[in-house]
Amino acid sequence: MINIVIDGFGGDNSPHCILKGCENALKEKQDISLSIVGDKDKLKRAADEIKVDLKNFNIVESNSIIKSDEEPSKIIKELKDSSMAVGLLELKCGNADAFVSAGNTGALAIASSTFVGRIKGIKRAALAPVMPSKQGCFILLDAGANLNCRSDMLSQFALMGSIYMQKVLNINNPRIGLANIGVEKNKGTDELKQTYEILDKLNFLNFIGNIEARDVPLGECDVVVADGFSGNMILKSMEGTCIFLIETLKDIFLTSSKTKISALLIKNELAKLKEKMDYTEYGGAILLGISKPVIKAHGSSDANAIKNAIFQARKCVVENIVDEISNNLSKMSEVLKHE
Amino acid sequence: MINIVIDGFGGDNSPHCILKGCENALKEKQDISLSIVGDKDKLKRAADEIKVDLKNFNIVESNSIIKSDEEPSKIIKELKDSSMAVGLLELKCGNADAFVSAGNTGALAIASSTFVGRIKGIKRAALAPVMPSKQGCFILLDAGANLNCRSDMLSQFALMGSIYMQKVLNINNPRIGLANIGVEKNKGTDELKQTYEILDKLNFLNFIGNIEARDVPLGECDVVVADGFSGNMILKSMEGTCIFLIETLKDIFLTSSKTKISALLIKNELAKLKEKMDYTEYGGAILLGISKPVIKAHGSSDANAIKNAIFQARKCVVENIVDEISNNLSKMSEVLKHE
Numbered sequence: 001m002i003n004i005v006i007d008g009f010g011g012d013n014s015p016h017c018i019l020k021g022c023e024n025a026l027k028e029k030q031d032i033s034l035s036i037v038g039d040k041d042k043l044k045r046a047a048d049e050i051k052v053d054l055k056n057f058n059i060v061e062s063n064s065i066i067k068s069d070e071e072p073s074k075i076i077k078e079l080k081d082s083s084m085a086v087g088l089l090e091l092k093c094g095n096a097d098a099f100v101s102a103g104n105t106g107a108l109a110i111a112s113s114t115f116v117g118r119i120k121g122i123k124r125a126a127l128a129p130v131m132p133s134k135q136g137c138f139i140l141l142d143a144g145a146n147l148n149c150r151s152d153m154l155s156q157f158a159l160m161g162s163i164y165m166q167k168v169l170n171i172n173n174p175r176i177g178l179a180n181i182g183v184e185k186n187k188g189t190d191e192l193k194q195t196y197e198i199l200d201k202l203n204f205l206n207f208i209g210n211i212e213a214r215d216v217p218l219g220e221c222d223v224v225v226a227d228g229f230s231g232n233m234i235l236k237s238m239e240g241t242c243i244f245l246i247e248t249l250k251d252i253f254l255t256s257s258k259t260k261i262s263a264l265l266i267k268n269e270l271a272k273l274k275e276k277m278d279y280t281e282y283g284g285a286i287l288l289g290i291s292k293p294v295i296k297a298h299g300s301s302d303a304n305a306i307k308n309a310i311f312q313a314r315k316c317v318v319e320n321i322v323d324e325i326s327n328n329l330s331k332m333s334e335v336l337k338h339e
Numbered sequence: 340m341i342n343i344v345i346d347g348f349g350g351d352n353s354p355h356c357i358l359k360g361c362e363n364a365l366k367e368k369q370d371i372s373l374s375i376v377g378d379k380d381k382l383k384r385a386a387d388e389i390k391v392d393l394k395n396f397n398i399v400e401s402n403s404i405i406k407s408d409e410e411p412s413k414i415i416k417e418l419k420d421s422s423m424a425v426g427l428l429e430l431k432c433g434n435a436d437a438f439v440s441a442g443n444t445g446a447l448a449i450a451s452s453t454f455v456g457r458i459k460g461i462k463r464a465a466l467a468p469v470m471p472s473k474q475g476c477f478i479l480l481d482a483g484a485n486l487n488c489r490s491d492m493l494s495q496f497a498l499m500g501s502i503y504m505q506k507v508l509n510i511n512n513p514r515i516g517l518a519n520i521g522v523e524k525n526k527g528t529d530e531l532k533q534t535y536e537i538l539d540k541l542n543f544l545n546f547i548g549n550i551e552a553r554d555v556p557l558g559e560c561d562v563v564v565a566d567g568f569s570g571n572m573i574l575k576s577m578e579g580t581c582i583f584l585i586e587t588l589k590d591i592f593l594t595s596s597k598t599k600i601s602a603l604l605i606k607n608e609l610a611k612l613k614e615k616m617d618y619t620e621y622g623g624a625i626l627l628g629i630s631k632p633v634i635k636a637h638g639s640s641d642a643n644a645i646k647n648a649i650f651q652a653r654k655c656v657v658e659n660i661v662d663e664i665s666n667n668l669s670k671m672s673e674v675l676k677h678e
Binding site for chain 1: 472473483486487518520527528551552553554555556557558565567568569571572573574575576577578579580581582583584585586587588591592594597598600601602604605608609611612615
């Protein structure tokens with residue numbers, strides 16, 4: 001049995017959507033047990049409202065919450081009793097195999113490193129969302145946990161992203177690209193040039209070189225490596241551009257009765273487009289590099305997004321990606337030592 | 340009369356589209372004269388092919404070309420006789436008021452600073468494209484000319500972008516945003532924190548604070564300030580996402596006869612969307628900070644894009660943005676001195 005612990009009070013729609021998502025997850029997978037962290041009375045009231053049976057879950061008591069706009073570092077001391085912190089401590093002490101939260105991203109990154117710890121040898125944990133692309137999807141890391149990154153960190157991101165795509169999303173020999181302002185080897189900052197050199201030596205990885213941000217949404221690689229600042233720019237620009245275009249399209253379909261008929265005729269196909277663009281289908285963003293799987297679900301997650309994040313956590317445990325990362329890290333050190 | 344000099348051999352469609360674009364520009368504006376730089380014989384042959392009368396232009400001879408994939412720094416020595424370099428030297432020596440090229444971006448940035456020079460007091464010239472947004476358009480600077488930028492450079496970018504939007508695109512009191520991973524004042528790198536401090540003091544500018552990349556395409560500000568690396572990530576991610584979505588939409592419209600009818604019904608409105616997304620409507624990217632207007636038209640520019648870039652160059656001369664920048668730079672120093 002895989003035990004996954006879930007922050008009952010993270011995200012805009014908690015705890016209702018958390019409860020519903022957990023219930024749906026349990027219905028579909030028989031090899032998981034779920035623990036929900038939070039105020040028992042509040043969970044009980046919410047569960048009653050939406051007719052979810054709390055008996056199916058293990059409830060872990062916590063009476064405070066770290067809000068999404070709160071200073072992340074508060075979780076280390078003042079809010080060490082928050083639902084997020086308590087969930088991570090459950091993970092730490094071995095009561096759970098993976099953790100899911102839709103709460104404060106910065107706090108989750110800090111608390112995961114502090115309470116649970118990183119995989120031995122990993123310099124930094126990276127926030128790694130999976131995004132849709134023209135050719136399917138790609139993982140982007142780091143998307144914002146580390147502003148500046150040295151080449152050893154970026155190289156580890158490449159390794160971790162590759163393992164994730166292989167094991168969790170079944171992509172064979174994932175193509176790794178280094179986000180840069182041009183494809184030539186000598187482009188970009190010194191850190192990027194050094195990272196290029198390192199990745200070029202690791203023959204067991206499929207490093208395809210630098211990638212321009214334009215080719216990221218076009219799906220030219222499966223793993224996009226960037227420092228947290230640049231990665232955040234890519235992630236959020238893509239997000240904003242999607243919203244901009246889809247809203248503009250909506251306005252266009254509402255222009256006249258003619259365009260409204262057009263919209264009706266293409267309704268089903270547009271729903272499919274929306275589904276394709278919905279990155280919660282892939283779950284949340286994993287914090288790659290933490291010694292146990294920690295998933296950050298989107299703040300606006302609905303029950304379905306929570307369910308997908310739980311399945312993602314389950315898959316990470318089943319595929320044992322932490323050990324996979326650890327083993328490949330040794331392989332990486334070995335190759336670089338013999339250079 | 341405003342004299343604009345144009346690189347006859349820059350961009351994928353040169354010299355044909357350059358010639359056609361120049362002809363169209365002359366038809367619409369009576370206060371400009373145009374000089375085209377390039378190999379006279381080749382220009383003559385191309386002009387004959389597309390029935391453009393070369394007599395309307397001043398031809399400036401140059402027999403070499405810097406290709407778009409060539410090492411940019413070559414323009415300083417080996418390719419000092421290229422059409423791009425010769426055009427910039429025309430600008431330098433006072434034979435022209437502005438320069439337009441669709442050629443090698445890196446070479447144009449280097450050669451503009453080297454041959455023409457920066458406005459006195461300006462630390463770095465920024466590549467500044469105007470992009471469409473949900474609320475109209477915005478200028479992004481720097482989009483890739485300077486990888487790393489100090490806070491004094493970023494502050495100058497804010498000033499120059501604001502003047503451009505005001506003078507050339509008639510935006511009243513342009514909202515300036517600093518691209519960052521969060522809106523809070525204390526977010527991002529030290530350079531960004533310092534830039535925030537500086538811009539916050541300049542009351543004659545409309546600094547609205549940090550802006551997340553997600554809000555850039557949504558049009559939450561008119562001037563987006565970033566270092567060249569981050570700016571490039573935003574620009575190219577937006578570009579790639581647009582292509583991704585529009586191509587996916589095309590596929591959707593081709594799914595069945597039902598969707599094809601839907602496409603027919605909305606054809607005109609979709610053409611308007613395409614027009615809205617076409618950033619060549621705003622001309623090319625200006626190199627802000629050079630002591631005379633230098634416009635980088637897109638490499639794939641057609642005749643219309645070239646015409647728009649010429650009009651943009653003309654407007655920059657008419658509005659005298661170089662002097663405007665210079666005067667406001669003094670104002671900026673004055674404010675910061677009294678702090």
